[in-house]
Amino acid sequence: MKHKLWIGLLALWAGGALAADAYPSRPLTLIVPFTPGGGTDIMARLIAEKLTRSLGQPVAVENKPGAGGTLGTDIAARAAPDGYTLMLGSISTISLNPSLYTNLATNPLTDLAPVSLIGSTPSILAVPKTLPVSSVQELIALAKQKPGSVNFGSAGAGTSHHLAGELFKMQANIQATHVPYKGSAPALLGLTRGDVHILIANIPSLLGAIQAQQIKPLAVTSLERSSLFPELPTVSESGLPGFEVIVWYGVFAPRGTPEPIVTRLNAEIRKAIEMPDVKKRLATEGAEPLSASPQAFAQRIKSDYEKWKKVIQAADVKLE
Structure with missing residues (x-):
């Protein structure tokens, strides 16, 4: 019985190896x-x-x-x-x-x-130009000073923007209301207008607005700094250790x-x-x-x- 099992396993292995050798045809x-x-x-x-x-x-x-x-x-x-x-x-x-x-x-x-x-x-945590903060710690302090006054935008419920905002709320231990938009572009427009106070979105979707100085980037959400924005700290090094999106x-x-x-x-x-x-x-x-x-x-x-x-x-x- 064991002999037959080994023969079967060898045949299966040989068949897989031959398939890989001929792949792709x-x-x-x-x-x-x-x-x-x-x-x-x-x-x-x-x-x-x-x-x-x-x-x-x-x-x-x-x-x-x-x-x-x-x-x-x-x-x-x-x-x-x-x-x-x-x-x-x-x-x-x-x-x-x-x-x-x-x-x-x-x-x-x-x-x-x-x-x-x-x-x-990675994503970038950005705020409106008019928001009186210049760091993640100042943003958290503002949210704690005025509970319920801060909101965050997203491209829609369940999107990476939304979940990133929820993770930030949890780790920063702040209150912030979720404002869902129908897509990345409307969410970015809401941020530039100041309708929302926080937007965590990927670099390509925010790059133009950052370069045009329409919004204020505070930090990147990877554990290492971005090669595109080496001057920006990470959220993790800005007071929320281990934060990664x-x-x-x-x-x-x-x-x-x-x-x-x-x-x-x-x-x-x-x-x-x-x-x-x-x-x-x-x-x-x-x-x-x-x-x-x-x-x-x-x-x-x-x-x-x-x-x-x-x-x-x-x-x-x-x-x-």
């Missing part, structure tokens, strides 16, 4: 669960171009937007686990949505296999994709991330390159899921 599809032009789409097209060259097969990007990224994620999770359908996911689609949505058809935490991280984008991006495959194929894809993606032109392109988006083994990536996903689940539950955020 036809074009691949990289699903983006959002519309063209956004950060996820830009990352996907950058990686697809490099994989097309290194794998010797076309990698076509397909945008499948809808329902906060859950539609495209579901399509990817249901695809054949053969390495020919991949997805460019982010912290929102993988680590946040399982706690935000009550009716997911598939679970990205269990139905997708992490392949490789690509990069991350980043949006990471990574490649996923359907659960059950052969390990040799996942390993091959991980190696090719990590090579691409180290290319100077890729690093330069990421920098223009305010992003930092990231790479990790599939195992380390899986640990990051789990850690972020547990962290943000607590924030979502405390703020009682639910989406349909």
Whole structure:
């Protein structure tokens, strides 16, 4: 019986190895669960171009937007686990949505296999030019001096803006009212007008307003300072140790994709991330390159899921 089991395991391993050796023998599809032009789409097209060259097969990007990224994620999770359908996911689609949505058809935490991280984008905590504060500590002091007088904007309920604001409230131990807008642009306009007092949003969406001195940036939300704004302190070093809000991006495959194929894809993606032109392109988006083994990536996903689940539950955020 043991002899037959070993033969079966060896056959399974050999089959996977042969599949990886022959892989890929036809074009691949990289699903983006959002519309063209956004950060996820830009990352996907950058990686697809490099994989097309290194794998010797076309990698076509397909945008499948809808329902906060859950539609495209579901399509990817249901695809054949053969390495020919991949997805460019982010912290929102993988680590946040399982706690935000009550009716997911598939679970990205269990139905997708992490392949490789690509990069991350920190956010900036900004306030109106007219708000009489010049640091995170002064902002917290103001909120505590006048409880209920401070609010924060977001691109909508359940967005990274919203959850970042809730995390800031929790760690700073302040009261602040959430003001949801219908998108990043209206939220930024609300900040420039002074209708909201705090906005935590990613660098690309705030960059123009910062350069035009329409708003006042106080800190970045990564644990390390941003290469684009090295003069800005982090929120963590500004009195809230450990505070971190980043949006990471990574490649996923359907659960059950052969390990040799996942390993091959991980190696090719990590090579691409180290290319100077890729690093330069990421920098223009305010992003930092990231790479990790599939195992380390899986640990990051789990850690972020547990962290943000607590924030979502405390703020009682639910989406349909």
